[in-house]
Amino acid sequence: MDKINFSEKLAKFSDHWSPKVIAEMNDYQFKLVKLEGEFDWHDHSDTDEVFIVIEGSMKIEMEDKVVELNAGEMYVVPKGVTHKPTAEKECKIMLVEPKGVINTGEADSDLTAENDVWI
Amino acid sequence: MDKINFSEKLAKFSDHWSPKVIAEMNDYQFKLVKLEGEFDWHDHSDTDEVFIVIEGSMKIEMEDKVVELNAGEMYVVPKGVTHKPTAEKECKIMLVEPKGVINTGEADSDLTAENDVWI
Numbered sequence: 001m002d003k004i005n006f007s008e009k010l011a012k013f014s015d016h017w018s019p020k021v022i023a024e025m026n027d028y029q030f031k032l033v034k035l036e037g038e039f040d041w042h043d044h045s046d047t048d049e050v051f052i053v054i055e056g057s058m059k060i061e062m063e064d065k066v067v068e069l070n071a072g073e074m075y076v077v078p079k080g081v082t083h084k085p086t087a088e089k090e091c092k093i094m095l096v097e098p099k100g101v102i103n104t105g106e107a108d109s110d111l112t113a114e115n116d117v118w119i
Numbered sequence: 120m121d122k123i124n125f126s127e128k129l130a131k132f133s134d135h136w137s138p139k140v141i142a143e144m145n146d147y148q149f150k151l152v153k154l155e156g157e158f159d160w161h162d163h164s165d166t167d168e169v170f171i172v173i174e175g176s177m178k179i180e181m182e183d184k185v186v187e188l189n190a191g192e193m194y195v196v197p198k199g200v201t202h203k204p205t206a207e208k209e210c211k212i213m214l215v216e217p218k219g220v221i222n223t224g225e226a227d228s229d230l231t232a233e234n235d236v237w238i
Contacts, residue, residue: 003186003194023195025167025215028147030193048144054191067122072173074149075122076142096144096215 020119035087042105056091139238150214154206161224162201175210
């Protein structure tokens with residue numbers, strides 16, 4: 001494999017809330033996503049989910065708190081915890097999670113993205 | 120858990136080649152490490168290993184090539200591939216790998232670091 005440059009990969013797409021796979025490690029995937037606006041409330045019943053902010057700021061609303069993340073910060077949403085990502089302005093992040101995880105989790109949503117899209 | 124700020128965590132230690140755990144996702148760990156100089160040749164027979172450069176530059180020498188990584192770049196060393204990380208000047212990186220992985224892999228080395236050290 002070649003090395004992966006986040007800026008180069010981020011320049012290859014412009015849609016929001018639609019994760020693009022950039023790497024696999026064992027049965028896990030690293031995905032870049034651009035966020036803007038509000039996502040749906042959802043959870044992932046089988047796995048933790050890692051958010052790493054590359055550029056911009058975002059919030060992760062949970063039932064009992066809100067975490068604000070800026071560039072150079074990360075957060076692990078524990079499995080089963082209902083959460084809603086939001087970003088007032090466009091925010092560029094990396095997700096780490098097992099292969100096959102659906103972006104909207106258990107929620108039935110128009111925001112459900114196609115899985116396993118590589119850039 | 121609280122959010123994790125890479126700069127704050129990196130300010131908490133100064134030793135080289137000694138990974139510090141900052142987060143867990145399922146049975147995987149995210150570790151910060153500062154590199155300077157040359158590490159040992161080694162491999163991890165059971166797992167891929169992810170290198171993400173936060174600040175500075177490093178090289179990963181492998182038997183058939185050398186990958187140079189700068190800030191904002193990542194590389195996945197496939198399991199079983201013998202590699203040697205080097206950094207001419209101090210480089211700050213994040214590793215992602217399963218819990219329990221020894222930094223020097225199968226190699227018997229003075230550089231073997233204590234595992235599971237959290238900051």
